[in-house]
Amino acid sequence: MKGYTGKILWVDLSEEKTWVEEIPERIYTAYLSGTGLASYILYREIPAGADPLGPENVLAFVSGLLTGTGAVVMGRWMVATKSPLTGGWGDSNCGGTFSPAIKQCGYDGIFVKGQASRPLYLLADHREARLMPAKDLWGLDAIETEESLMKRHWEKKKPSVVSIGQAGERVSLISGIVNDGGRIAARSGVGAVMGSKKLKAVVLKGILPMGGQDPAAIHALSREFSDKIRRYSLPGLIKGSHVALGGRLLGLSPFNPSLDGLMFMPLMKKWGTSGTNGMAANMGDSPVKNWSGSIKDYSRPYVAAVNPDHIAKLEVRKYHCYSCVIGCGGICRIDGKTGGRYTYSHKPEYETVSSFSSLVMGKDLDAVYEINEMLNRAGMDTISAGHVSAWAIESFEKGLITTEDTDGLVLEWGNLDTIKALLEKMIRREGIGDLLADGVKLGSERIGRGSQALAMHCGGQEPAMHDSRLDPILGVIYSVDTTPGRHTTGSSLYYGLTKLWERVSWAPRAGWHSKNSQYKASREEALKTLASVAYKQVVDGAGGCLFAMISGVQHYKVFDWLEAATGWGFSPDDYMHIGRRISTTKQLFNIKQGINPLASKMPDRMAGLPPLTQGPLKGRTVPVEEMIANYFEVAGWDRGGCPKAKTLEALGIDSLKGGECHGQG
DSSP: OOSOOSEEEEEETTTTEEEEEEOOHHHHHHHOSHHHHHHHHHHHHSOTTOOTTSTTOOEEEEOOTTTTTTOTTOOOEEEEEEOTTTSSEEEEEEOSSHHHHHHHTTOSEEEEESOOSSOEEEEEOSSOEEEEEOTTTTTOOHHHHHHHHHHHHOSSSOOEEEEOOHHHHTTOTTBOEEETTTEEEOSTTHHHHHHHTTEEEEEEOOOOOOOOSOHHHHHHHHHHHHHHHHHOOOOTTOOHHHHHHHHHHHHHOSEEOOOOGGGGHHHHHHHGGGGGHHHHHHHTOSOBTTTTBOGGGTHHHHHHHTOHHHHHTTEEEEEOOTTOSSOOEEEEEOTTTTTTSOSEEEOOOHHHHHHTTTTTTOOOHHHHHHHHHHHHHHTBOHHHHHHHHHHHHHHHHTTSSOTTTTTTOOOOTTOHHHHHHHHHHHHHTOTHHHHHTTOHHHHHHHHOTTGGGGOOOBTTBOOOSSOTTTOHHHHHHHHHSSSTTOSSSOOHHHHHHHTGGGTOTTSOOOOSEEGGGGGSOOHHHHHHHHHHHHHHHHHHHHTOOHHHHTTOTTTSOHHHHHHHHHOOOOOHHHHHHHHHHHHHHHHHHHHHTTOOTTTTOOOHHHHTSSOOSSSTTTTOOOOHHHHHHHHHHHHTBOTTSOBBHHHHHHHTOTTOOOSTTTBOO
16 A cells, blocks of 8 residues: 555536546546645536536545544644635634545545535445435534434445535535534635535545555654654643733744744643633734734733633543644633533634634633634634624624624624624624625625725635734735635745755755845745645645644654655655645636636735834834736746746646646746
């Protein structure tokens, strides 16, 4: 075995039939698996101009090449499709247990096309795949659906289930797909595509073995990484307030330090992503007041309110995704915090906490628990929902919308009770909620009255809770990634932590440097961006985790694991070449679908135009247009973002047709 099965399962919901396609090895050596394999299949299968919510769109559930080989922290599953939110390439990444379940059924991915005439769910194991009626499940939230299907199909082996909640059923364009009691592939509107196809759930219960070519080498690498993770722990005296203070010092420092990414792993083990709540706020990473303010507007009450120690006190058990040795997740008992509405919840992630604290000026962590559980159950993206809320509050404050528009809700900064009521309307598509359930771009266009200027989005997708004025490379990624608004593809911070230059010949070295240097549109910054993008494609193709990735290539040895699993004889530079091929194929997909690569540039407010007048990002402006031009140049794309003919030839994909601008330059 080489880490992949060589097969994908096709499901046609219109015809209610399934079949298997065999994938030749040359596709894996060119695209790996995961979203790399999905980029090849979806480019081939989805016609130009396809309606994202129509039968021609394809919804792909894919596993990573290294999932199940014995490589640790390689259990991410991904969903890819034509995004109804942006109209171009869309994918979302999630943890849990679904990734190995795909391969235990004998597939590297499940590709769903067509549109059912009635609610269905897919049931598959290593012998067969069947479509089952789901009328009795329609209307249940995602956790209720999962529990029902678990009970129905748990025999010798616990099945793995992904499903949509009410937001996906009602085709909210900011809905996602949920597994493991509340973990959600939230971005790109993937839940809306699943809902439009009337596919309520996928249930997998295969038992086939998995593995790689050199198990001994794989396990040796896994032991090495696992031992490092176990050795690094935070002293018991370290508190969340100390980490927040560290963020404040980083915000005041004129330099960006060169850090070993492994030092962040104890923080992840102890608190998960919520451990960065106060640190991110103090250093200027957390967007404040719909990106118009700074920590000076919020200050200490906010940092104290979101201290991760408060969350840790409610944690009743740690949560590990498949093959994970870090364990950043957790299950919290929250019944005393939400008036008894919910008893347990997945620990709220940093993105969720920031979305409903700094972004909307909230200071009520108890309300965040309830919002987190409510949105997870409904299957709605907390990042997008937070941005919709922030836009609505600012629009209300400026008189662009009134109580006549909001069904009587008085929207105010920091009032999370009113925000909960607004979110419930969005989930039900009731009143103003129907206008806002498709994200801030469409919502603001429907309302009009100049409110579009307050809508923070990139090409239709709301950005993550990381401020591009702190990290200019992140601003480039927000603006030109094939899934715009994404924070996980790359940033200056991630680049410095991964230390790619230690393994990749063309990746620039990044040591201690002045913060001012990263605001210059240089070729070096462009190469850092390109390396970040290419490496993330490799990690996603392998099924790897972002948090393990940022520990650094000297610790999380993805290239070596891939070699041990496949025996291809590829160098790190060869794998990065694959990463560039995947990224470019996704770009060609967007161009084929009529997307202008420059149309998703982030709003001026996010770029620091005008700049903030206080806080750690005071006076900071991102030269985003110049940085984008440099990135396109080093990527081998023309100034309009179209891959040049010589680039396609060098990447071995010159046979692909990218639309009208194919091969310019």
